[in-house]
Structure formats: C-alpha cells, structure tokens
Amino acid sequence: MYNNKKYIGLAVLCLTYAACKVPKLAEKPLVKALPTTFDSVQAAENDTTNIAKVKWNQYFTDANLTALIDTALQNNQEVNILKQEIDMSQNEIQARKGEYLPFVGAKVGAGAEKVGRYTELGALEDNIDIMEGRKMPDPMTDYGLSLNARWEVDIWKKLHNSTKAAVEHYLASVEGKNFAVTNLIGEIASSYYELLGLDNQQKILQQNIDIQTRALEVVKAEMMATRTTQLAVKKFEAELLKTKSLQYAIQQRVVETENRINFLLGRYPTHITRDDASFYSPLPEIVHTGIPAQLLDNRPDIREAQHDLAATQLNVAVAKAQFYPSLDLSAAVGYSAFNPKYLFYTPKSLIYSLAGDLVAPLINKNAIKSAYANANAQQIQAVYNYQKTVINAYVEVVNQMNKINNLQKTYDMQHAQVDLLNQSIGISNDLFTSSKADYIEVLMTQRDALESTFDLIETEVGQRVAQVKIYQALGGGWN
Secondary structure (H helix, E strand, C coil): CHHHHHHHHHHHHHHHHHHCCCCCCCCCCCCCCCCCCCCCCCCCCCCCCEHHHCCHHHHCCCHHHHHHHHHHHHHCHHHHHHHHHHHHHHHHHHHHHHHCCCEEEEEEEEEEECCCCCCHHHHHHHCCECCCCCECCCCEEEEEEEEEEEEEECCCCHHHHHHHHHHHHHHHHHHHHHHHHHHHHHHHHHHHHHHHHHHHHHHHHHHHHHHHHHHHHHHHHHHHCCCCCHHHHHHHHHHHHHHHHHHHHHHHHHHHHHHHHHHHCCCCCCCCCCCHHHHHCCCCCCCCECCHHHHHHHCHHHHHHHHHHHHHHHHHHHHHHCCCCEEEEEEEEEEEECCHHHCCCCCCCEEEEEEEEEECCCCCCHHHHHHHHHHHHHHHHHHHHHHHHHHHHHHHHHHHHHHHHHHHHHHHHHHHHHHHHHHHHHHHHHHHHCCCCCHHHHHHHHHHHHHHHHHHHHHHHHHHHHHHHHHHHCCCCCC
C-alpha cells in the first residue's frame, strides 16, 4: 500500500513538472508619468481647484440647455445601448462566479435493456436468483433518482482570476458609459451655442438688410437728382439681393443644428427652445484646470483604460494557469433499482460515488501557448492604449487652455474692428450723399462690416464651445 502511494505521488510530481513549463514572453512597456503641470509657466502648481468636479447642471446655467441635456441623458440611444452592455457585464460576472462553485444537479431516469441469452451477460443473469428464487427480470429495467455534483478545485486561482477579469470588464463598461455621457453633454452644449450663434447672425443679417434697403433708397434718390448713375443703383440692388440670399444658407444650418440636437435627444425633429440673449452671458474669467494627475481620477476614458489593463493582466494569469494540472472532483448519491417498489430501499438500493481527476497537458500544447501569447500581447496593447489615452487627455486640456486664451485676444480685436466698421457705415453714407465718396466705398464698407460681425459671432461661438471642451477634457459632466 505504501509503495502504491509512493508511485502515485511520483506520478503527480512528474505530471506537474512536465506541464508547468511556461514559455517566456516579452515584457510589457513602462507607463510614462504625467507632467506635473499643464503649462511650463503655470503659476499655481499646487492649485487643485478643478471645474471637472462641478456637476453639469451647475456648470451650465442656461435653463433651456440643462433641460435638453436632462432629456438626452434619459433618451439618447447610444447611452441606453451602453447601459445594456453594463447589464451584460454584470451577468458575465455571475456566470464566472458560478464556475468556481460546485455544479449540483438532480437526475431522474428510467430505462430497459434486453440482452441475448447466449451473451456473456445473458448467461450470467440466467443463473442468478434475485430474491425468493426468482430469476433476473427480462428485459432488465432500471429506475434511478440521484444528485450529481462536479467541482473544479481552483488550485491556481484560474477561475477566481477569470471572475476578477470579468469585474474589471464590468467597471470598464461603466466608465465607457460615463465617457459617452461626457461626450454627449459636450456635443449638445456645443450644438446649442452654435444654434444661438446662428440666431444672432440672422439678427445681424436682418439689420444689414434694413441698412442696405435704406441705402438703396438714398442711391435711387441720388440718381433721380442726377448726382449718381443707374450703375450705382444696380450695384446696390445686387448687394442687397446677395445679403438676402445669405438668410437661407443660415436657415439651413439652423435646421441641421436643431435636428442634430434632436437626434442626440432621441426624438424626431422639432423646434429647440432657446433664448438668444443668453448667448452674450458673461464667460468665466478664470478656468480652474487643477493639476494633470487629477485626470487619472476625473477622465472616464482613462479609468476605462485602467480597468481594461487590469483585466488583461488577470487574463494573462488565467492563460498561464492552463499550463498547470487541474483537479476535478465528482460525486453522486441516490437510489437505483430494477423495480420502482424497491427504489427507496436503504441501503440495498442506495448508490454513491466519489472520484477525482488530476489532468495536465503534456504533448501538443500549441493551443495553450498561443492563448498565453495572445493574452500577453493584449496586455501590451492595453498598456499602449492606456498611455495613448492619458497623453490624449493631457493634449486636449492644453489645446483648449491655449484656445481659450487665443480666442479671447481674437475677440477683443474683432470687437474693435466691428465698432470701427459700424462707424464707417455712417461716415461712408454721409460722404456719398455729399459726393465725397464713391458708391463702391459705401458697398465695400457695408460688406466688410457684415463679414466682420459674422466673424465676431463665430469667435463668440468658439469661446463658448471652448468652455464646453475644456470642461469635457478635464473629465467633467459624467458625475
């Protein structure tokens, strides 16, 4: 008996040694550290005040805009699809948890078997008395009721690591949904401000149409007084028609922008309620960006990449465990009899079994090696994806910081330009009526004033969108 145990032990050791040779793989790259500040000349390096901590319904103060965002968060199809993915990830966790718990099932069965008289089993049964001198039943029936259990002992934590990987995938799906929410809020707010800008362009356009209409009447009066020619009248009429035609291009952009917002809200085209006056509400004087390290906590896409990386590390451990022996236990207990009336006779009809299997791969491990190599490659991919995500987040913040600064300088200069050109319109009209300026100068002055005003509004839209984008880049909105 001792020798048998000795041989079994040696067999197990040999099996384990032969199976546990794990091939070496490429080392994963190191994660690059974030800079300490967003700007080399940033004054307050330790200022951790961050607008990303502000909730979206406090950051955006326009009641119409917040109502749109609130509707989108409930009805947007993309967000709702991601919510279903989260539910599926939760279900996957439950499925993985079940794998390292014993599988227990109930079995009820009945059957009949007829064997030939001259077969070995038939000849044996013919000479056996069962009870009270009776022969074995022919055909032989079998009735059974049992509980069966099967359990893979998680020696190498393969199943537990697989469950942990499922948890990381679930957390990644949650962060993916949060990132989608951040982008959704940013897109709605940007489109809303673009819509307000178009409304204000329409107002400016109507004001210019009124100015040009009055100028046309003046030119016509000048022609009647023979102080100018019909050519000037035609030029003014053509310029007026050109300005009026711009209305329809702007109107088309309004329709498309409204419908883009409606699509994000998960509804069919309808009018977007808005207040044009809110377009000129004051912008924040200071944008608090905090420090770069806060991106790791605030940006959902970075946290999603973190969880994906953690999941791939666990998958490597799972793939590595495939090289090691696995221990499977099976057990059964129940009753079995050839006649239902004897089914629950104890212990004569009682059956039970207990078995254990130690299985390890020895030859042709190519599939396991390939799975292990792929798991490691996916881990390296996840490292690079994490680095890319972090760098992209940092670049987005720096870009928006500079954009806010440059747009403010552009706006100040354009505002001064518009003031000067608006003054020039009155001056050119006075000079024209006193025959001291050519009608071309009047037309060019009106055209320049209109174009510069449109540019100013576009810059104003850009400023407001930049305020949205910096909030988004810092990781605001999802909370």
